[in-house]
Amino acid sequence: MKLFVCQACKNILYFENRSCGRCGHQLAFMPERHTLSAIEPADDGFRTLADGRAGRFFCANAEYDACNWLLEIGETAGFCRACHHNGTIPNLSDPAQLAGWRELEVAKHRLFYSLIRWKLPVKTRLEDPEHGLIFNFLADDPAGQQKVLTGHDNGLITIALAEADDFERERRRLQMDEPYRTLLGHFRHEVGHYFWDVLVRDAGKLDQCRAVFGDDSQDYGEALKRHYDQGAPANWQDNYVSAYATTHPWEDFAETWAHYLHIVDTLEMASEFGIEIDPPADQIGGLTARVTFDPYVAEDFDAIVNAWLPFTFAMNSVARAMGARALYPFILTPPVIGKLGFIHQLVRQGGQQKSATLAPEKPQAEPQQEEVGAA
Known part of the structure; x- marks a missing residue:
């Protein structure tokens, strides 16, 4: 993720900022330029200071402060x-569900x-009624009869609204003995299934x-049952990221894609901050790295790995110094790095495909109570 700069006052901005804290200008993300403006x-909509163009309008979800x-x-x-x-x-109409x-x-x-940076082919449900990418954000049945499960099915990604609650997400993380569980991790994992369809099966x-x-x-059903009955093999870290x-x-594939x-x-964020890892105690150079490149366009996956490993050692050490869990609690063995390299090549080749033309909008389903929690 990038850092951005306010075109009006040169203040540093972050991706989620809605207004500049220094000059007060309203901010909007321009997906075609990958920048915040x-x-x-x-007279006709808004003028973007990034390029001086007028006639720009916000996404309809800006009305709910859910998109800028x-x-x-x-x-x-x-x-x-998006x-x-x-x-x-x-x-x-439910404040908790809106939040x-x-x-x-x-x-x-x-x-x-990320998908836009790589120019990956993504089709809507109108372009591909059977396999187009679509998200359903569902709440559990208020009567407690049905729990929504996050998952993927032929381009349909369901995200359980309960995962947005920090307490509930942490409870599930502990219950499932996971070292890491975040909303962003869910999205990245589930979309990995979609791109297995697009970039592997269909390609x-x-x-x-x-x-x-x-x-x-x-x-798959038998494999899932076996996993929950028996757990992972004792030596799983030798060949798997999780x-x-x-x-x-x-x-x-989906776990590796997410990672x-x-x-x-x-x-990319480390590069934006100009982070350099060069501990004086490192006498053999194994923990030294300069993150001075854009990993989104890097051709050589070795450059990414050689920067990532020292960086994770450093940020995990800082997290432990604060009494927190390691920020990246995973081990990347050579077999796992090989799998990540496969994903790297797949993403680069997928981004070279001709981008899909945007189709007419598929309206969001009306946020009516009877639809919430439907499977």
């Missing part, structure tokens, strides 16, 4: 590039920042993928 009212992205140039109404993938949203949905949108927009790369992740034709990755090759996004986006 100060804006001013114009601009529509495509020339569009005056509807949803932005929000036109929304299906069902929560009941916005939870806003948290989900923060994570979703960070996901789309004729099943054999290459199976050579790295294993035979995905094995029964215990859950051992469940099935599909989950191994690749974690690594690249975090390194």
